[in-house]
Amino acid sequence: MPDESGATWIPNQNSFPNRNGYKPHWIILHGTAGGSSAAAIANYFKSTQGGNNPTSSHYVVGRDGEIVQCNSEKDGAWANGYISGTSGASGNGAGNGHHDSWWDGGINPNLLTIAIEHVKPSTDNSDHLTDAQKQASFTLISHICARWGIPARKADAHGGITGHYSIDPVNRARCPGPYPWDELFAFLQDGGDALVLNIEQTGKHFVETVRNERWHCQQTGFDIAYAILAYYRSCTHVGLNGLSQYGLPISNEQRVDGTQQAIIQRFERGCILYDPQHEVDRVSGISGPCYPAHIDKAPGEDPRIAQLQEELAKYRPPDPPKTDMPQPPPKTSAWSTLLATFKSRMGERS
Ligand SMILES: [Zn+2]
Numbered sequence: 001m002p003d004e005s006g007a008t009w010i011p012n013q014n015s016f017p018n019r020n021g022y023k024p025h026w027i028i029l030h031g032t033a034g035g036s037s038a039a040a041i042a043n044y045f046k047s048t049q050g051g052n053n054p055t056s057s058h059y060v061v062g063r064d065g066e067i068v069q070c071n072s073e074k075d076g077a078w079a080n081g082y083i084s085g086t087s088g089a090s091g092n093g094a095g096n097g098h099h100d101s102w103w104d105g106g107i108n109p110n111l112l113t114i115a116i117e118h119v120k121p122s123t124d125n126s127d128h129l130t131d132a133q134k135q136a137s138f139t140l141i142s143h144i145c146a147r148w149g150i151p152a153r154k155a156d157a158h159g160g161i162t163g164h165y166s167i168d169p170v171n172r173a174r175c176p177g178p179y180p181w182d183e184l185f186a187f188l189q190d191g192g193d194a195l196v197l198n199i200e201q202t203g204k205h206f207v208e209t210v211r212n213e214r215w216h217c218q219q220t221g222f223d224i225a226y227a228i229l230a231y232y233r234s235c236t237h238v239g240l241n242g243l244s245q246y247g248l249p250i251s252n253e254q255r256v257d258g259t260q261q262a263i264i265q266r267f268e269r270g271c272i273l274y275d276p277q278h279e280v281d282r283v284s285g286i287s288g289p290c291y292p293a294h295i296d297k298a299p300g301e302d303p304r305i306a307q308l309q310e311e312l313a314k315y316r317p318p319d320p321p322k323t324d325m326p327q328p329p330p331k332t333s334a335w336s337t338l339l340a341t342f343k344s345r346m347g348e349r350s
Pocket of ligand 1: 175
């Protein structure tokens with residue numbers, strides 16, 4: 001099953017299961033130096049299984065923006081293991097003969113990285129990305145950073161994003177070739193496509209019982225799943241997304257009476273509706289299948305609202321004091337002065 005929603009899944013076995021216990025800290029970008037579509041490259045990887053030179057990449061991004069996933073992110077891909085050149089700073093991929101010194105720890109880089117191929121038909125990787133390919137690449141990178149807590153910036157010894165040249169500056173100095181690095185880092189600095197809440201960030205509260213599909217809340221005993229989970233994980237760009245906004249689940253999913261499909265789930269701080277046909281709320285501008293329910297009318301109705309309204313009624317401003325003192329005459333308002341000036345300028349008697 002792909003980690004990236006919307007990705008085409010063309011898996012192969014050219015991987016290190018569970019990364020031998022390591023976690024990814026870097027994203028490595030590549031260019032394919034040939035080929036025409038992401039699916040064709042993924043099928044090529046698959047065809048190398050069991051051969052003399054099996055190879056892969058977690059993802060391939062096509063010229064048309066299609067994303068194909070070939071290995072699970074929890075596994076290492078056989079993508080960029082060979083370290084060449086002398087230890088130093090690789091710079092910006094000009095092939096200066098130095099690999100970045102943080103690869104010197106003796107750990108196979110494939111265990112520490114997630115690899116993304118970009119389809120480039122030229123054998124020297126001189127093609128620039130298409131607009132669709134660039135958008136898909138940026139979005140994918142921001143999602144991977146969020147899923148694994150990878151620093152969303154240029155790579156350094158703590159993690160981040162760089163090219164294949166960082167590892168193999170001798171044979172892969174032109175991998176990925178031209179890439180809009182500055183634009184990528186500006187995009188990521190802006191918050192990327194969406195900060196997707198991941199199980200690593202919420203491990204204190206949830207355990208993931210079905211990968212990316214179902215989380216079980218250990219404190220309250222309720223699950224969040226499928227569309228409501230996807231919404232919860234990405235519903236805002238604030239803090240820990242759904243966890244900050246809604247708190248923990250305090251009910252199971254329940255069908256909404258009188259609808260075909262709508263489902264509601266209550267959280268500590270509000271209710272999330274799954275209502276793909278917009279049977280419950282037809283307010284224009286709601287585009288997704290999930291949204292927060294109204295708290296002052298069914299089905300998200302909160303009984304405390306009535307009490308709140310009573311409380312608010314007590315704070316109605318007091319009536320002005322009654323007095324027999326003569327009131328000052330009303331002052332000429334700024335507006336009537338302006339209107340008089342305008343009329344006199346226009347030659348009209350006011
Ligand atoms: Zn490469």
